[in-house]
Amino acid sequence: MQKTLYITSNGRLRRKDNTLYFETENEKRSIDIENVEQIHIFGEVDLNTKALNYISQYGIILHFYNYYGFYAGSFMPRKKNVSGDVVVRQALHYLDREKRIFLAYCFVESAVYHMMRNLRERKEAEAFLNAIDDEWENGKFNISSISELMGLEGRVRNIYYSSFNQFLPEDFYMEKREKRPPTNPINALISFGNSLIYSTVLTEIYHTQLDPSISFLHEPSEKRFSLSLDISEIFKPLVVDTVIFKLLNNHQLSLEHFDEDLNYCYLNQEGRKIFIKELQSKLETTVRHRQLNRNVSYKGFIRLECYKLIKHFIGDQVYSPLKAWW
């Protein structure tokens, strides 16, 4: 499998000896460029066009994050898989109200399914599980617009997040989900994880013929690659939340891994490393796929989700979102 690289220290990416070097003040490391698929950059990194040109030859995507670990943008080499046909059909599905709601509903349905899956095995969260079930079962038949669907999703998510207090360590008590900026450790973790999964999904979309800016659940006018927000909905509870539970309940992450200031809170460098390592090993975990009859990693499932969407757009097979069966 192609590697994902995370750069958390400060230094310079440079093209030398026909490969890529990462140089810090006291260390020089060569990167085996042939095996790299994407690089996430968190530190202060210098690079020049010579390096960028070389990186683009290998189709490597660079994701940049700002000081606080929020996604800032990506460097995408020239897209190799383009298909006007698929893009036009994708846009048609956005324009048709019925078709758009169908797809948006699929994403939310799968997200809710995975949220419930996370809670199902926890005794403490049973009441919340029932509450989510009620809210969802009652709400899902009365959806006539995207905004109503978003509202329902928001309500479900609120119940879901409030259940976290029941089974996470006391240090990580969460009153409510807060973003921009996150005010307490658990919000910081969720935000950081979500921005990582967001760019991972973007990488996978990039390797397919889909256009990342035409989305269905989120409005495409948000100046972002919103299709990856849509697909991330499925994988946020499935990947990010399970990683958070594992790290917190095993006390691998504690309050000392967070920098807290007056009214915000972020993971520090040490904490980021722990989190990234766990997330990466989660993404590489494989599951036996029932139809394909081979092992597929969580990252592979993201790609499969894209292929399923393409099949849906070209009228080959109706899209049914991933629902973890294992």
Add this chain to the structure above:
Amino acid sequence: MFVIVTYDINEKRVNKVRKILKKYFTWVQNSVFEGEITLGKLEKCKRELLSVIEKDEDSVYFYEMEYKLVCNKKVLGQEKNYDSIII
């Protein structure tokens, strides 16, 4: 697959060989590289090497294993951790 590469090359060409191997593998010791690689990329790497080395003077050994676990690597003394994905 997991591959260990060792080489013994005439000084005139050793840098060329090292630079090629750096693209595909992680450097672990003087004249030793290792890393995970696909079959296609391994062939590509071998082809590149063949265009550089003199067949009757130089040699490059490839130890090819199907899985990394088969290798059962043990280290005495210092282990350089050059293949971690977090820098």
